[in-house]
Amino acid sequence: MTTVIETCELGKNYGRVVALTGCTLDVPEGQLVALVGPNGAGKSTLLNLVVGLAAPTSGTVSVLDGVPAGSPPALDGIAFVAQDMPLYRQLSALDMIHLTRNLNQRFDDAFARRRLEDLAIPGRQKTGKLSGGQRAQLALTLALARRPRLLVLDEPTASLDPLARHDFMATVMTAMAEDGVSVLLSSHVLAELERVADHLILISHGRVHLNGAVEDLRDRHRLVTGPRDQPGDPEWRTIQQSTAGVQSHRLVEVANPGPPPSGWEARPVSLEELTMAYLREDARTARTSTLEAIR
Amino acid sequence: MSTTTLAGVPPQQVRPIPWRSLAWVIWRRQRTTTLTILGILGLLAIYLLVSGLQMRSAWNTVQACTPVHSSACQFAWENFRNAHSNPGIVSAVFIFAPLLIGAFAGAPLIGRDLETGTFRYAWTQGVGRLRWAVALLVPGAIAVGVLTGAFGALIAWHDHPLWEADVASRLQASEFPTTGIAIVGWSLAAFSLGVLAGYLWRRVLPALATAIGIGFGLALATSKLRFRYMAPLRTKSLDFVTGSQTVQQWWEKAGAVVSNRDLNTALQSAGIQQIDIGNGGNTTVTASPSNGVDPITYLLQHGYQQWTSYQPSSRYWRFQWIEFGWLTALAVLLLAATFLLIRRRDA
Numbered sequence: 001m002t003t004v005i006e007t008c009e010l011g012k013n014y015g016r017v018v019a020l021t022g023c024t025l026d027v028p029e030g031q032l033v034a035l036v037g038p039n040g041a042g043k044s045t046l047l048n049l050v051v052g053l054a055a056p057t058s059g060t061v062s063v064l065d066g067v068p069a070g071s072p073p074a075l076d077g078i079a080f081v082a083q084d085m086p087l088y089r090q091l092s093a094l095d096m097i098h099l100t101r102n103l104n105q106r107f108d109d110a111f112a113r114r115r116l117e118d119l120a121i122p123g124r125q126k127t128g129k130l131s132g133g134q135r136a137q138l139a140l141t142l143a144l145a146r147r148p149r150l151l152v153l154d155e156p157t158a159s160l161d162p163l164a165r166h167d168f169m170a171t172v173m174t175a176m177a178e179d180g181v182s183v184l185l186s187s188h189v190l191a192e193l194e195r196v197a198d199h200l201i202l203i204s205h206g207r208v209h210l211n212g213a214v215e216d217l218r219d220r221h222r223l224v225t226g227p228r229d230q231p232g233d234p235e236w237r238t239i240q241q242s243t244a245g246v247q248s249h250r251l252v253e254v255a256n257p258g259p260p261p262s263g264w265e266a267r268p269v270s271l272e273e274l275t276m277a278y279l280r281e282d283a284r285t286a287r288t289s290t291l292e293a294i295r
Numbered sequence: 296m297s298t299t300t301l302a303g304v305p306p307q308q309v310r311p312i313p314w315r316s317l318a319w320v321i322w323r324r325q326r327t328t329t330l331t332i333l334g335i336l337g338l339l340a341i342y343l344l345v346s347g348l349q350m351r352s353a354w355n356t357v358q359a360c361t362p363v364h365s366s367a368c369q370f371a372w373e374n375f376r377n378a379h380s381n382p383g384i385v386s387a388v389f390i391f392a393p394l395l396i397g398a399f400a401g402a403p404l405i406g407r408d409l410e411t412g413t414f415r416y417a418w419t420q421g422v423g424r425l426r427w428a429v430a431l432l433v434p435g436a437i438a439v440g441v442l443t444g445a446f447g448a449l450i451a452w453h454d455h456p457l458w459e460a461d462v463a464s465r466l467q468a469s470e471f472p473t474t475g476i477a478i479v480g481w482s483l484a485a486f487s488l489g490v491l492a493g494y495l496w497r498r499v500l501p502a503l504a505t506a507i508g509i510g511f512g513l514a515l516a517t518s519k520l521r522f523r524y525m526a527p528l529r530t531k532s533l534d535f536v537t538g539s540q541t542v543q544q545w546w547e548k549a550g551a552v553v554s555n556r557d558l559n560t561a562l563q564s565a566g567i568q569q570i571d572i573g574n575g576g577n578t579t580v581t582a583s584p585s586n587g588v589d590p591i592t593y594l595l596q597h598g599y600q601q602w603t604s605y606q607p608s609s610r611y612w613r614f615q616w617i618e619f620g621w622l623t624a625l626a627v628l629l630l631a632a633t634f635l636l637i638r639r640r641d642a
Binding site (some may be wrong): 048051052053054055072073076078079080081082084086087088089090091095098099100102103104105106114139146 | 309310311314316317319320323324325411412413414415416418419420421422423427468637641
């Protein structure tokens with residue numbers, strides 16, 4: 001299988017601040033990869049490294065089957081839509097299309113113009129006067145018209161209303177289905193990723209905590225409920241637990257997806273429950289280690 | 296629109312974006328700035344044309360006056376001198392013009408993209424950030440150089456009667472950097488200062504202030520240092536060559552420099568009103584004769600000798616090339632540093 005992103009022990013410091021550390025990833029082609037994590041976790045840093053806006057402090061990052069990030073073939077094959085959709089506010093939508101066409105080797109002009117019409121975006125209007133949803137769609141259109149192999153989106157739906165958010169994701173999904181474009185998308189809205197993500201990367205405090213195919217992650221984790229005084233299955237790795245009365249609730253990583261021991265109930269987890277459990281656990285250990293450091 | 300077309304271009308064979316395509320981009324992005332600068336320069340040029348034509352006709356009248364030594368002609372000449380010896384507030388604009396044009400053109404080139412976040416768009420397009428920067432900075436520098444060069448020629452044409460009439464020297468601080476090719480050097484230096492400051496500040500306004508501030512400081516320092524480009528000439532003559540620029544004046548006796556204090560002591564002991572101690576190193580004798588003796592005459596009669604060091608007007612072009620040379624070298628260094636930073640460092 002070909003990979004669109006491959007990182008090895010990738011790290012990035014900004015001055016003394018460690019934004020990302022020890023990040024080793026392998027992202028296969030043709031998938032929608034969701035990059036999730038709280039604000040300031042290092043999501044944007046990882047995306048900037050992938051699109052070549054930032055240079056690694058340590059480790060390596062290559063894209064599109066081993067091409068160094070930021071190199072000419074990498075720039076040619078990757079389209080990036082940054083947070084807040086940066087567009088030249090003084091230029092019209094049609095000017096932006098012309099501009100992007102002139103800045104790239106490949107550009108599907110007809111596709112871009114057709115999408116502009118379909119979206120009812122006035123071509124002569126300055127982009128600064130478009131609505132948030134229209135700007136997002138225009139930025140996405142410019143990116144897709146470049147016919148990239150990999151589309152990188154940084155918090156694309158953060159500032160959109162639910163309808164615009166839905167339309168935006170629909171455009172992304174269509175492009176994936178029709179052109180086979182791979183997508184790397186960062187977000188902290190988990191609900192909208194539940195149905196669409198093929199692959200999940202969970203980042204917190206600059207570290208990758210979870211990385212794998214969504215199917216696989218769902219298979220490997222269970223929410224189990226059982227008596228508080230019983231240890232449960234010895235093969236379980238508890239990610240997070242809470243107790244209510246005599247009951248113990250745990251989110252566990254299971255070695256084999258068989259039935260739980262007697263007295264225990266198990267049910268599959270949602271992506272949201274899974275990521276929340278890992279983030280809570282990370283926050284707890286971060287607190288503990290801080291306390292230990294203080295002592 | 297299938298995946299085969301996407302994978303159709305093997306990664307190693309990515310062709311660079313042609314400069315022709317980039318030219319359109321740069322023009323579309325910089326149109327407003329370019330037209331604004333052209334508009335302002337156009338207005339100033341009209342002023343220079345009108346004022347220059349008026350001055351020329353006045354100067355022609357003075358020159359056509361015969362007989363030259365008649366009181367009427369002397370009066371006309373004095374009149375011309377008085378009318379034009381104070382260049383007024385407008386000429387101050389021209390001193391700042393190369394710095395302002397350069398800084399205003401340079402600061403937003405990289406700085407605006409960094410300030411508004413659009414560099415995340417521009418630097419992730421297929422063209423690549425280095426080619427993008429070259430396409431911005433090289434034509435930008437050339438346009439600024441050509442524009443200010445033409446403007447400097449117009450200023451020189453305008454001021455030419457003043458140089459002929461010896462109202463102003465073309466070596467003096469208000470004339471030299473705004474004419475010839477020095478004006479090109481100054482605008483290029485300000486341009487590259489603006490570009491680099493824009494990159495470092497990541498904002499346009501502080502970059503503009505920095506470029507103008509540093510440029511102004513540099514201009515101030517250069518106005519002092521310019522006369523050291525070549526060793527000044529010395530003369531004993533009290534009225535020296537037309538159009539030259541005085542560097543320093545001092546008195547000597549028996550080959551040794553006499554300080555102002557000693558000079559005054561000598562005059563006082565002779566009962567003559569002391570001379571004015573001029574600013575800088577220049578000792579100018581301005582006092583009018585008291586008890587019948589002119590201080591200069593007294594000093595000259597008693598073995599003192601006044602010396603003047605000066606730069607002759609004939610060195611104008613050699614100095615122009617020296618100033619243009621080091622300023623352009625500075626501009627090239629600053630732009631090269633910007634390219635290196637853009638290529639190496641994080642956005």
